[in-house]
Amino acid sequence: MTPKQQHAFDKSAFKASMTQHLTQLGRTPETAEMRDWYLALGRALAEHTTSDLVATENDLAIKQAKSVNYLSLEFLIGRLTGNNLISMGLYDEIAAVVSEFGFGLTDLLEQERDPSLGNGGLGRLAACFMDSLAAQQYPAVGYGLHYEYGLFRQSFKDGAQQEAPDAWREPEGYPWEVVRPDLAQTVGFYGHVAVIEENGHTRREWVPSLHIQAMPWDLPIVGYQSNTVYPLRLWEGRALTPFALDAFNDGDYTRAQQAAIDAGNLTKVLYPNDNHDAGKTLRLMQQYFHSAASVGDILRRHLDAGHPLAALPDYETIQLNDTHPTIAIPELMRVLLDEHHLSWDDAWSISSQTFAYTNHTLLPEALETWSESLMANLLPRHMEIIFEINHRFLQDVAAKWPGDVRKQQVLSVIDDQGERMVRMANLCVIGSYAVNGVAALHSELVKRDLFPEFDALYPGRIQNVTNGITPRRWLKFCNPDLSALISEKIGDQWPAHLEQLEQIAQYADDKAFQKAFMAVKKRNKQRLADWVKTHLDITLNTDAIFDVQIKRLHEYKRQHLNLLHVISLYHRLIHEPNFDMTPRVVFFAAKAAPGYALAKSIIFAINKVAETINNDPRVGDKLKVVFIPDYRVSMAEIIIPAADVSEQISMAGKEASGTGNMKMALNGALTIGTMDGANVEIREEVGDDNIYIFGLDVEGVNALREKGYHPDHEYHQQPLLKASLDSLLDDTFTPGHPGLLRPVFDSVMASGDPYLCLADFADYVRAHNQIDSDYRDSTLWAHKAILNTALVGKFSSDRSIRDYVTNIWQLKAVKR
Ligand code: 26M
Known part of the structure; x- marks a missing residue:
């Protein structure tokens, strides 16, 4: 317990309070199920926060x-439950209480919607x-x-x-x-x-x-x-x-x-x-x-x-x-x-x-x-x-x-x-x-x-x-192993002073630290892989690059550019006998507004491409595509600590900031991104060697528009791009039903590719190839990943505030 904490924690009183709340739910410790225990815990804790809320409200100094x-x-x-336990400094105490009742705290917390x-x-x-x-x-x-x-x-x-x-x-x-x-x-x-x-x-x-x-x-x-x-x-x-x-x-x-x-x-x-x-x-x-x-x-x-x-x-x-x-x-x-x-x-x-x-x-x-x-x-x-x-x-x-x-x-x-x-x-x-x-x-x-x-x-x-983002939820709570590793090196004050993470930079080439850092990443990848196995029945290789794009589905965010890259990898695996690649799992998670037809078409296309690739024995475990349904904060808390690569690929000038970019960099992922939103500032902090920047910048976008953009020129000049796009029209991904993915094809051809996917495709592929080769050098990758965690302290929402x-x-x- 921290010295700052006001109320000393009275374990037996708290246990009595939880039992009392069980009674109000019509249960006894003998008949209560996991959900009852979660509710009892939440209500018992809420009693404390509510009284502190009212006390804060009546605080004369605040009124003045x-x-x-x-x-x-x-x-x-x-x-709220897990995060509030961290803020109250009671996480370990409550974990002990809950285990005395015969439960694991993390299982209980999973009950919360x-x-x-x-x-x-x-x-x-x-x-x-x-x-x-x-x-x-x-x-x-x-x-x-x-x-x-x-x-x-x-x-x-x-x-x-x-x-x-x-x-x-x-x-x-x-x-x-x-x-x-x-x-x-x-x-x-x-x-x-x-x-x-x-x-x-x-x-x-x-x-x-x-x-x-x-x-x-x-x-x-x-x-x-x-x-x-x-x-x-x-x-x-x-x-x-x-x-x-x-x-x-x-x-x-x-x-x-x-x-x-x-x-x-x-x-x-x-x-x-x-x-x-x-x-x-x-x-x-x-x-x-x-x-x-x-x-x-x-x-x-x-x-x-x-x-x-x-x-x-x-x-x-x-x-x-x-x-x-x-x-x-x-x-x-x-x-x-x-x-x-x-x-x-x-x-x-x-x-x-x-x-x-x-x-x-x-x-x-x-x-x-x-x-x-x-x-x-x-x-x-x-x-x-x-x-x-x-x-x-x-x-x-x-x-x-x-x-x-x-x-x-x-x-x-x-x-x-x-x-x-x-x-x-x-x-x-x-x-x-x-x-x-x-x-x-x-x-x-x-x-x-x-x-x-x-x-x-x-x-x-x-x-x-x-x-900015809160380092409490987006590092301390969601990535406890990395948090412990950081605290071992620099003490435990960083969640309130995120700029202190900079001290981690001195360990970027320390072999033992690299090993520990990448072992944490591996465990987080395993946790995500387990989730995927349980919920989607897809088996993943945790040695693969975990390549992650998680955000609302929108044309300007260009999930379909990512999809074209995935298709191009599949194409090469099938058609180029000498093509080799570092194994990869490409994760998507995104909700489309119910009335946004093209966004829904892109989701459908990603799912169809995933189905085909994941079930093609020629691919083996070189490439897997996973669309995680129902993206939400609690899902982000599992995905983000497991990311190796963070996709931030909006057309330059369109993403006001982005905040997922900050969350993934903080958890040791490398960004592949355009010069858009806060990517620009992430690059300033981590340095050019520790981020993969590609594509047109705002001036480039404007210049291209000025001169006249013709996506069909790109289509005819780039064979890999053409092959990838054409596979949206035949039945490669929708066996027996050619044309089902045409809306995605049309969005970048007939509709003029308003967000310049085809213009940025070649440079995007180049950047991904660089990632593919850098990842094979595990020392180099660990160095870059550590520096990402170390150098993004600026993006604490404490600084924004x-x-x-x-x-x-x-x-x-x-x-x-
Ligand atoms: C508008 C009208 C009717 C109903 C809903 C809306 C509406 C709701 C949410 C419009 C926009 C909404 O959100 C926009 C948004 O999330 N923008 C993002 O804001 C982040 C925080 O600043 C930035 O990081 C993102 O770049 C930006 O896209």
Whole structure:
């Protein structure tokens, strides 16, 4: 137990508490099954964190300090039990307790369902940031939505993706959450704006026609060795009263229930889109519900602590995780104007010093816009406020660039080419005191390509904060053997000070350390191979290169480029008698948005190619392809420690940062990647010799586009590429059914290969050949792998949070 730990651990009291919780589950230690024990453990631990959460909430020093409010529609937290045990410093103690009851802790932890309350990188980043805020004791509240169903569960039927609902709390409820009815809010929708005459002047006030209750559920974010527990507050939509009594009394039973049905649908399910704006009304309702409940709670905390409204920016900052919670800006304005009767200038001064916005994408199809008529119907008063914000803003634009109509058009919050649309990103930039991109390259492109006029209008507002990952979950918890090895050499303070890993670099050529390091990697590969054998019945060779691409399925991420490389290896194994290769297992894991047809076609193609290769006796164990279904945080925790090679192969300029790249490098994998997102910074840290960079960079991409790109030229000039592509058209991978994989072929031929897979193919193959030969030199490979772990300390989310604190939020840590 660490000296910092506040509560001494009372083993017998804890055992009694677990037994007590078993009783509440209707079990005794004799009748309880694994799942009951897991629930009893979770509930017993949650008692402690909940009391620490309430204590942190009531801490006067925190009330007097400035807090960050992290607003995000997604928090992809993953399982909490194991991670919280690490943070509480109780992992070994609880392992002992559990074994006295006759169980293994790791088996018990496997009982927990992942709370998959996010799609991918953006949601996982929010979870890592909450961990780092609590670890470093920067006062924070995370605000999200309490989805009844998280991201869909994925399975394959004949190779095609199937989606099933993710009932993550079923059937007993999630042990770590606690409902807070005393903190419920009420959120309005629809209705009209009333004009009220009051002692000589008029004011405007929204009269909603629908009200829904926002019920908060708190999850404890336990700071690593810090005794600090911050809330992740998730709002659930509920009917205000289960029945509209008047309607019920009128005998209109159905109408009475309608409100309850509407409210129950609001937070029913997470939208499964990633980097794509769907434009659905229910999604806008979710966004407003989230914003209004959160702004209401922030103001409640501020006023309850006795602070004046005008001092809001001194005590609270609100970070918008992408544009999804943008509507919080006009909501705060509405409350200040219509409920607290502030002047426009006073309200705007408060609001625009409170909000900051993080941009996570340059993809045009992901930039949110909402139809003005939809918004005016759902949120009539907010639409008026947005018009007023825009009107005043356009006056500033006209003052800066007199007579420049084009500038007015691109900067306006309203896009009036066609159906009038509200541009959420523009509203964010105008209404925030800071805007940031998520990696150095991305932030430069935000300034140069996405918002050049805003950058000119507000110099310095657009900044960079490079993303990071929490070393607690992504090394200490998921890779205990590597953690122990590191601690043997440099002590055990590195999880809170990741830059200390640099000291490992001195052992990069130490034979004994290399041996130990690669032995850990081997054990982690065996753990993954065992999982694959049990769940997919594929036998893997752990001497093979474990080549890993795990991320959402998207064309710009180019899983199909990886697939073409796999097919080219297969082609050579079959057709070139003298071809030899280092054995390889290529792992994929990815979910496709249910409405994204091409992404689903790529998954299908990978599965068909895998089936063929894995069952072709000519291949032997030279090549295996494994698509791991239902990718999620708990699966990543098994895959990442086992990776030798990390695939980060997006078309340059498209991946804002990536964070899987950081996780795999930290666990000793070598990156094969383009000059995109944070790959650029990983290269700076690990050095050119310890990363495999290939392909066009941003300038190269732009130059190629300029000159005109013809994928069919590549096809005709590169025989290996042509052969690989052609095998998508015949029945090599779909025996008896030629043409089933044509959508993938067409995407890079008929559709013009928008992400330049064919242009980058040859250099990608070259880089993989280099990996193939380097891996055979096990000393060389160990050297490179060790240096990756040693040199990526920069990518701790603790550093990201300190960047936000220093350059944007201006917070002070409050030690408890
Ligand atoms: C939009 C509209 C409707 C429904 C859902 C969405 C939506 C949801 C998630 C849009 C985008 C979403 O996520 C984008 C995302 O995950 N971006 C990733 O953010 C990471 C953290 O900054 C980066 O590392 C990745 O490069 C970036 O792709």
